[in-house]
Amino acid sequence: MKSTILRTIVLACLCQGAAWAASPPDLSGFWMLDFKPGTADPALMAKVKPGSVFLNDTGAAEFGPMEFGGLKLKPEALAAARAWKIADDMTVQNSCRIPSIVYAMQGPFPIEIFQGTEMIVMRLEYFDMARVIFLNRKEHLPAKAAHTKTGDSIGHWEGDTLVVDTTHLKEATITNNGLMHSTQIHVIERFRLSADGKQLLATQEFEDPEVLDNRGVRYITWSRVAGDHVHAYDCDPSFAEAYAK
Amino acid sequence: MKRRRRIPLLMAMAALAVSAAVHAHHSFAVFFDAEKVVKVKGTVTEFQFRNPHGLIRLDVADSAGAVSVWKVETNSPSILERRGWSRTTLKAGDVIVVEGWPARDGAPYLRMRSVTRPDGSVVGTPLDMSVSEQK
Numbered sequence: 001m002k003s004t005i006l007r008t009i010v011l012a013c014l015c016q017g018a019a020w021a022a023s024p025p026d027l028s029g030f031w032m033l034d035f036k037p038g039t040a041d042p043a044l045m046a047k048v049k050p051g052s053v054f055l056n057d058t059g060a061a062e063f064g065p066m067e068f069g070g071l072k073l074k075p076e077a078l079a080a081a082r083a084w085k086i087a088d089d090m091t092v093q094n095s096c097r098i099p100s101i102v103y104a105m106q107g108p109f110p111i112e113i114f115q116g117t118e119m120i121v122m123r124l125e126y127f128d129m130a131r132v133i134f135l136n137r138k139e140h141l142p143a144k145a146a147h148t149k150t151g152d153s154i155g156h157w158e159g160d161t162l163v164v165d166t167t168h169l170k171e172a173t174i175t176n177n178g179l180m181h182s183t184q185i186h187v188i189e190r191f192r193l194s195a196d197g198k199q200l201l202a203t204q205e206f207e208d209p210e211v212l213d214n215r216g217v218r219y220i221t222w223s224r225v226a227g228d229h230v231h232a233y234d235c236d237p238s239f240a241e242a243y244a245k
Numbered sequence: 246m247k248r249r250r251r252i253p254l255l256m257a258m259a260a261l262a263v264s265a266a267v268h269a270h271h272s273f274a275v276f277f278d279a280e281k282v283v284k285v286k287g288t289v290t291e292f293q294f295r296n297p298h299g300l301i302r303l304d305v306a307d308s309a310g311a312v313s314v315w316k317v318e319t320n321s322p323s324i325l326e327r328r329g330w331s332r333t334t335l336k337a338g339d340v341i342v343v344e345g346w347p348a349r350d351g352a353p354y355l356r357m358r359s360v361t362r363p364d365g366s367v368v369g370t371p372l373d374m375s376v377s378e379q380k
Protein backbone atom coordinates (compact mmCIF):
# COMPACT_ATOMS: atom_id res chain seq x y z
CA MET A 1 0.00 0.00 0.00
CA LYS A 2 2.81 2.35 1.05
CA SER A 3 4.77 1.67 -2.11
CA THR A 4 1.66 2.25 -4.25
CA ILE A 5 1.19 5.70 -2.69
CA LEU A 6 4.89 6.46 -3.17
CA ARG A 7 4.76 5.35 -6.80
CA THR A 8 1.71 7.57 -7.36
CA ILE A 9 3.44 10.59 -5.83
CA VAL A 10 6.61 10.03 -7.86
CA LEU A 11 4.56 9.59 -11.04
CA ALA A 12 2.61 12.77 -10.30
CA CYS A 13 5.82 14.72 -9.74
CA LEU A 14 7.33 13.39 -12.95
CA CYS A 15 4.20 14.30 -14.89
CA GLN A 16 4.19 17.80 -13.41
CA GLY A 17 7.86 18.23 -14.22
CA ALA A 18 7.35 16.97 -17.73
CA ALA A 19 4.41 19.31 -18.23
CA TRP A 20 6.48 22.33 -17.13
CA ALA A 21 9.39 21.29 -19.24
CA ALA A 22 7.19 20.70 -22.26
CA SER A 23 5.16 23.85 -22.12
CA PRO A 24 6.93 26.99 -21.00
CA PRO A 25 5.09 30.16 -21.96
CA ASP A 26 5.66 31.27 -25.53
CA LEU A 27 7.52 34.59 -25.57
CA SER A 28 7.68 34.64 -29.37
CA GLY A 29 6.58 37.78 -31.14
CA PHE A 30 7.30 41.44 -31.69
CA TRP A 31 7.64 43.53 -28.55
CA MET A 32 7.77 47.35 -28.43
CA LEU A 33 9.62 48.79 -25.47
CA ASP A 34 7.37 50.59 -23.00
CA PHE A 35 8.68 54.10 -22.44
CA LYS A 36 7.35 54.00 -18.88
CA PRO A 37 7.71 50.54 -17.37
CA GLY A 38 5.33 51.15 -14.45
CA THR A 39 5.38 49.38 -11.11
CA ALA A 40 7.84 46.54 -11.08
CA ASP A 41 6.40 43.03 -11.09
CA PRO A 42 6.59 41.70 -7.51
CA ALA A 43 7.28 38.12 -8.62
CA LEU A 44 10.32 39.19 -10.62
CA MET A 45 11.58 41.64 -8.03
CA ALA A 46 11.35 38.95 -5.35
CA LYS A 47 14.06 37.05 -7.22
CA VAL A 48 16.50 39.97 -7.29
CA LYS A 49 19.58 39.47 -5.17
CA PRO A 50 19.40 41.59 -1.98
CA GLY A 51 21.55 44.70 -2.02
CA SER A 52 21.00 45.43 -5.70
CA VAL A 53 20.37 49.11 -6.41
CA PHE A 54 17.33 49.79 -8.59
CA LEU A 55 18.15 51.88 -11.68
CA ASN A 56 15.30 54.06 -12.81
CA ASP A 57 16.63 54.74 -16.28
CA THR A 58 14.72 52.33 -18.47
CA GLY A 59 12.42 53.25 -21.34
CA ALA A 60 12.34 57.01 -21.89
CA ALA A 61 14.14 57.86 -18.67
CA GLU A 62 17.85 58.49 -18.77
CA PHE A 63 20.48 59.64 -16.31
CA GLY A 64 22.06 63.07 -16.62
CA PRO A 65 25.74 63.96 -16.29
CA MET A 66 27.53 62.11 -13.45
CA GLU A 67 24.28 60.48 -12.33
CA PHE A 68 24.44 56.72 -11.87
CA GLY A 69 21.31 55.85 -9.94
CA GLY A 70 23.07 54.65 -6.81
CA LEU A 71 25.71 52.51 -8.49
CA LYS A 72 28.99 52.82 -6.60
CA LEU A 73 31.82 53.31 -9.04
CA LYS A 74 35.37 52.23 -8.29
CA PRO A 75 37.88 55.13 -8.43
CA GLU A 76 39.12 54.34 -11.95
CA ALA A 77 35.59 54.09 -13.33
CA LEU A 78 34.64 57.33 -11.61
CA ALA A 79 37.67 59.11 -13.07
CA ALA A 80 36.82 57.80 -16.54
CA ALA A 81 33.22 58.97 -16.18
CA ARG A 82 34.40 62.43 -15.13
CA ALA A 83 36.69 62.62 -18.16
CA TRP A 84 33.97 61.52 -20.59
CA LYS A 85 32.50 64.21 -22.87
CA ILE A 86 29.22 64.01 -24.75
CA ALA A 87 30.90 65.64 -27.75
CA ASP A 88 33.07 62.56 -28.10
CA ASP A 89 29.96 60.53 -28.92
CA MET A 90 29.11 62.89 -31.76
CA THR A 91 32.03 61.88 -33.93
CA VAL A 92 32.32 59.65 -36.98
CA GLN A 93 34.39 57.22 -34.92
CA ASN A 94 31.84 56.90 -32.14
CA SER A 95 28.39 57.77 -33.45
CA CYS A 96 27.77 54.15 -34.48
CA ARG A 97 29.62 52.49 -31.62
CA ILE A 98 27.47 49.53 -30.63
CA PRO A 99 26.41 49.18 -27.00
CA SER A 100 26.31 45.80 -25.31
CA ILE A 101 23.05 44.18 -24.29
CA VAL A 102 23.41 45.85 -20.89
CA TYR A 103 22.32 49.18 -22.34
CA ALA A 104 20.69 47.98 -25.55
CA MET A 105 17.97 45.90 -23.93
CA GLN A 106 16.40 48.96 -22.36
CA GLY A 107 17.03 51.30 -25.28
CA PRO A 108 13.94 52.76 -26.97
CA PHE A 109 13.74 50.10 -29.66
CA PRO A 110 11.64 46.98 -30.14
CA ILE A 111 12.78 43.38 -29.97
CA GLU A 112 11.55 40.27 -31.73
CA ILE A 113 11.72 36.86 -30.11
CA PHE A 114 11.87 33.47 -31.81
CA GLN A 115 11.49 30.73 -29.22
CA GLY A 116 12.69 27.18 -29.65
CA THR A 117 13.30 24.33 -27.27
CA GLU A 118 17.09 24.37 -27.53
CA MET A 119 17.66 28.04 -28.07
CA ILE A 120 15.89 31.37 -28.15
CA VAL A 121 16.81 34.12 -30.58
CA MET A 122 16.20 37.76 -29.73
CA ARG A 123 16.56 40.28 -32.52
CA LEU A 124 17.09 43.82 -31.31
CA GLU A 125 16.26 46.63 -33.69
CA TYR A 126 18.87 48.75 -31.94
CA PHE A 127 22.06 48.36 -33.99
CA ASP A 128 20.72 45.23 -35.73
CA MET A 129 21.81 43.07 -32.80
CA ALA A 130 20.88 39.41 -32.42
CA ARG A 131 21.12 37.42 -29.22
CA VAL A 132 21.17 33.65 -29.04
CA ILE A 133 20.22 32.17 -25.68
CA PHE A 134 21.26 28.56 -25.39
CA LEU A 135 18.82 26.40 -23.45
CA ASN A 136 20.76 23.22 -24.21
CA ARG A 137 23.95 24.26 -22.45
CA LYS A 138 24.59 24.50 -18.71
CA GLU A 139 28.09 25.97 -18.76
CA HIS A 140 29.46 29.15 -20.26
CA LEU A 141 32.12 29.16 -22.93
CA PRO A 142 35.73 28.89 -21.70
CA ALA A 143 37.07 32.12 -20.17
CA LYS A 144 39.40 32.69 -23.12
CA ALA A 145 36.51 32.65 -25.64
CA ALA A 146 35.80 35.87 -27.51
CA HIS A 147 33.91 38.65 -25.80
CA THR A 148 31.20 40.34 -27.86
CA LYS A 149 28.46 42.94 -27.45
CA THR A 150 25.88 40.18 -27.06
CA GLY A 151 28.06 37.89 -24.95
CA ASP A 152 27.47 34.25 -24.15
CA SER A 153 23.95 33.61 -22.88
CA ILE A 154 22.67 30.39 -21.37
CA GLY A 155 19.09 30.08 -20.23
CA HIS A 156 16.65 27.85 -18.43
CA TRP A 157 13.04 27.93 -17.34
CA GLU A 158 12.01 28.35 -13.74
CA GLY A 159 8.28 27.77 -13.95
CA ASP A 160 6.92 30.55 -16.14
CA THR A 161 10.13 32.58 -16.02
CA LEU A 162 13.01 32.46 -18.48
CA VAL A 163 16.29 32.98 -16.62
CA VAL A 164 19.20 34.11 -18.79
CA ASP A 165 22.79 34.20 -17.55
CA THR A 166 25.23 36.20 -19.69
CA THR A 167 29.01 36.57 -19.55
CA HIS A 168 31.72 37.23 -22.16
CA LEU A 169 30.53 40.78 -22.85
CA LYS A 170 32.86 43.28 -24.46
CA GLU A 171 33.36 46.66 -22.76
CA ALA A 172 30.49 49.07 -23.40
CA THR A 173 28.35 51.67 -21.71
CA ILE A 174 26.09 50.92 -18.77
CA THR A 175 24.22 54.22 -18.47
CA ASN A 176 25.17 56.08 -21.67
CA ASN A 177 26.86 58.87 -19.73
CA GLY A 178 30.45 57.80 -19.32
CA LEU A 179 30.10 54.71 -17.14
CA MET A 180 31.52 51.71 -18.94
CA HIS A 181 31.37 48.08 -17.88
CA SER A 182 34.35 45.76 -18.20
CA THR A 183 34.64 42.32 -19.76
CA GLN A 184 34.00 40.91 -16.28
CA ILE A 185 30.38 42.01 -16.11
CA HIS A 186 27.91 39.26 -15.29
CA VAL A 187 24.25 39.75 -16.20
CA ILE A 188 21.20 37.80 -15.07
CA GLU A 189 17.87 38.52 -16.75
CA ARG A 190 14.46 37.12 -15.90
CA PHE A 191 11.64 37.30 -18.44
CA ARG A 192 7.99 36.45 -17.94
CA LEU A 193 4.66 37.38 -19.48
CA SER A 194 2.13 39.60 -17.75
CA ALA A 195 -1.05 37.86 -16.60
CA ASP A 196 -2.91 38.95 -19.75
CA GLY A 197 0.00 38.02 -22.00
CA LYS A 198 0.13 41.48 -23.53
CA GLN A 199 3.37 42.54 -21.90
CA LEU A 200 6.80 41.03 -21.57
CA LEU A 201 8.29 41.84 -18.15
CA ALA A 202 11.95 41.58 -17.28
CA THR A 203 14.58 42.32 -14.70
CA GLN A 204 18.20 42.83 -15.64
CA GLU A 205 20.66 42.32 -12.79
CA PHE A 206 24.35 42.96 -13.26
CA GLU A 207 27.58 43.02 -11.31
CA ASP A 208 31.02 44.04 -12.46
CA PRO A 209 33.76 43.62 -9.84
CA GLU A 210 36.24 45.63 -11.92
CA VAL A 211 34.01 48.70 -12.16
CA LEU A 212 31.37 48.62 -9.42
CA ASP A 213 31.30 48.13 -5.67
CA ASN A 214 27.62 47.18 -5.73
CA ARG A 215 25.09 45.49 -8.01
CA GLY A 216 22.45 47.06 -10.23
CA VAL A 217 19.02 45.97 -11.37
CA ARG A 218 16.71 47.39 -14.03
CA TYR A 219 13.06 46.64 -14.65
CA ILE A 220 12.10 46.64 -18.33
CA THR A 221 8.77 46.00 -20.03
CA TRP A 222 7.62 45.65 -23.62
CA SER A 223 4.12 45.54 -25.14
CA ARG A 224 3.16 42.98 -27.77
CA VAL A 225 2.41 44.41 -31.21
CA ALA A 226 0.89 42.13 -33.81
CA GLY A 227 2.04 42.28 -37.41
CA ASP A 228 5.20 44.32 -36.92
CA HIS A 229 8.80 43.19 -37.28
CA VAL A 230 12.22 44.52 -36.47
CA HIS A 231 13.40 47.14 -38.97
CA ALA A 232 16.95 47.56 -40.24
CA TYR A 233 19.00 49.96 -38.13
CA ASP A 234 21.93 50.24 -40.52
CA CYS A 235 23.75 52.92 -38.56
CA ASP A 236 25.37 55.60 -40.70
CA PRO A 237 28.30 57.35 -38.99
CA SER A 238 28.14 60.27 -41.41
CA PHE A 239 25.42 61.57 -39.11
CA ALA A 240 28.29 62.95 -37.05
CA GLU A 241 29.54 64.99 -40.03
CA ALA A 242 26.11 66.48 -40.50
CA TYR A 243 26.05 67.35 -36.82
CA ALA A 244 29.44 69.06 -37.03
CA LYS A 245 28.70 71.08 -40.18
CA MET B 246 29.20 98.75 -34.61
CA LYS B 247 28.93 95.21 -33.54
CA ARG B 248 25.50 93.81 -34.26
CA ARG B 249 23.91 91.94 -31.42
CA ARG B 250 22.65 88.46 -32.27
CA ARG B 251 18.86 88.45 -32.23
CA ILE B 252 16.50 85.77 -31.14
CA PRO B 253 14.71 84.04 -34.03
CA LEU B 254 11.23 85.31 -34.70
CA LEU B 255 9.08 82.47 -33.54
CA MET B 256 11.33 80.96 -30.95
CA ALA B 257 9.61 80.52 -27.64
CA MET B 258 10.81 78.71 -24.60
CA ALA B 259 8.53 77.18 -22.05
CA ALA B 260 9.29 75.06 -19.05
CA LEU B 261 7.63 71.68 -19.36
CA ALA B 262 7.65 68.52 -17.37
CA VAL B 263 8.97 66.12 -19.92
CA SER B 264 8.95 62.42 -19.34
CA ALA B 265 9.01 61.02 -22.81
CA ALA B 266 12.16 62.37 -24.37
CA VAL B 267 13.14 59.23 -26.17
CA HIS B 268 16.84 58.71 -26.25
CA ALA B 269 18.78 56.66 -28.70
CA HIS B 270 22.47 56.57 -29.45
CA HIS B 271 24.06 59.54 -27.72
CA SER B 272 22.71 60.50 -24.34
CA PHE B 273 19.59 62.64 -24.59
CA ALA B 274 19.76 63.64 -20.94
CA VAL B 275 23.36 64.81 -21.17
CA PHE B 276 23.03 66.57 -24.52
CA PHE B 277 19.57 68.16 -24.39
CA ASP B 278 17.67 70.15 -21.79
CA ALA B 279 14.53 68.10 -21.09
CA GLU B 280 13.07 70.89 -18.97
CA LYS B 281 12.66 73.30 -21.88
CA VAL B 282 10.86 73.21 -25.18
CA VAL B 283 11.76 75.52 -28.06
CA LYS B 284 9.57 76.32 -31.05
CA VAL B 285 11.24 77.37 -34.31
CA LYS B 286 9.67 78.27 -37.67
CA GLY B 287 11.84 77.94 -40.74
CA THR B 288 12.39 76.70 -44.28
CA VAL B 289 13.79 73.24 -44.79
CA THR B 290 17.08 73.19 -46.69
CA GLU B 291 17.99 69.54 -46.07
CA PHE B 292 16.35 66.41 -44.68
CA GLN B 293 18.40 63.31 -43.91
CA PHE B 294 16.59 60.14 -42.93
CA ARG B 295 19.16 57.76 -41.52
CA ASN B 296 20.22 56.13 -38.27
CA PRO B 297 21.21 56.80 -35.59
CA HIS B 298 19.21 60.03 -36.11
CA GLY B 299 17.53 61.90 -38.89
CA LEU B 300 18.48 65.53 -39.39
CA ILE B 301 16.50 68.54 -40.59
CA ARG B 302 18.39 71.68 -41.53
CA LEU B 303 16.35 74.87 -41.37
CA ASP B 304 16.82 78.48 -42.36
CA VAL B 305 15.23 80.56 -39.63
CA ALA B 306 14.69 84.29 -40.12
CA ASP B 307 14.45 86.72 -37.24
CA SER B 308 12.23 89.81 -37.15
CA ALA B 309 14.85 91.87 -39.01
CA GLY B 310 15.19 89.25 -41.73
CA ALA B 311 18.57 87.93 -40.65
CA VAL B 312 18.75 84.21 -41.32
CA SER B 313 20.34 81.66 -39.03
CA VAL B 314 20.74 77.94 -39.59
CA TRP B 315 19.14 75.52 -37.13
CA LYS B 316 19.65 71.80 -37.06
CA VAL B 317 16.95 69.49 -35.77
CA GLU B 318 17.82 65.96 -34.76
CA THR B 319 15.03 63.41 -35.06
CA ASN B 320 14.45 60.01 -33.55
CA SER B 321 15.73 56.99 -35.36
CA PRO B 322 14.06 56.67 -38.79
CA SER B 323 12.83 53.18 -37.91
CA ILE B 324 10.94 54.69 -34.99
CA LEU B 325 9.72 57.58 -37.15
CA GLU B 326 8.45 55.18 -39.82
CA ARG B 327 6.10 53.73 -37.22
CA ARG B 328 4.93 57.28 -36.57
CA GLY B 329 4.06 57.93 -40.19
CA TRP B 330 7.27 59.46 -41.48
CA SER B 331 9.30 58.51 -44.56
CA ARG B 332 12.41 59.85 -46.27
CA THR B 333 10.19 61.96 -48.52
CA THR B 334 8.09 63.49 -45.76
CA LEU B 335 10.04 66.75 -45.87
CA LYS B 336 11.76 68.37 -48.82
CA ALA B 337 13.81 71.50 -49.37
CA GLY B 338 11.57 74.54 -49.47
CA ASP B 339 8.97 73.21 -47.04
CA VAL B 340 8.05 75.68 -44.33
CA ILE B 341 7.59 74.01 -40.96
CA VAL B 342 7.34 74.78 -37.28
CA VAL B 343 9.45 72.49 -35.14
CA GLU B 344 8.96 72.03 -31.44
CA GLY B 345 11.77 70.36 -29.57
CA TRP B 346 14.25 70.20 -26.73
CA PRO B 347 17.27 72.53 -27.04
CA ALA B 348 20.93 71.57 -26.79
CA ARG B 349 22.36 72.32 -23.37
CA ASP B 350 25.32 74.18 -24.87
CA GLY B 351 23.09 76.87 -26.41
CA ALA B 352 23.82 75.87 -30.01
CA PRO B 353 20.95 76.21 -32.53
CA TYR B 354 20.35 72.48 -32.29
CA LEU B 355 17.10 70.78 -31.24
CA ARG B 356 15.82 67.31 -30.60
CA MET B 357 12.52 67.06 -32.48
CA ARG B 358 9.30 66.56 -30.55
CA SER B 359 6.78 67.57 -33.24
CA VAL B 360 6.63 69.18 -36.66
CA THR B 361 3.68 71.24 -37.93
CA ARG B 362 3.01 72.65 -41.41
CA PRO B 363 1.71 76.20 -41.99
CA ASP B 364 -1.85 74.88 -42.45
CA GLY B 365 -1.71 73.47 -38.94
CA SER B 366 -1.41 69.83 -39.98
CA VAL B 367 0.92 67.79 -37.82
CA VAL B 368 3.57 65.70 -39.56
CA GLY B 369 3.30 62.06 -38.52
CA THR B 370 2.39 61.20 -34.96
CA PRO B 371 4.00 63.46 -32.37
CA LEU B 372 6.02 61.74 -29.71
CA ASP B 373 3.68 62.14 -26.76
CA MET B 374 0.71 60.77 -28.70
CA SER B 375 2.79 57.86 -29.80
CA VAL B 376 3.73 57.10 -26.22
CA SER B 377 0.14 57.16 -24.99
CA GLU B 378 -1.00 54.97 -27.84
CA GLN B 379 1.49 52.31 -26.90
CA LYS B 380 0.20 52.02 -23.36
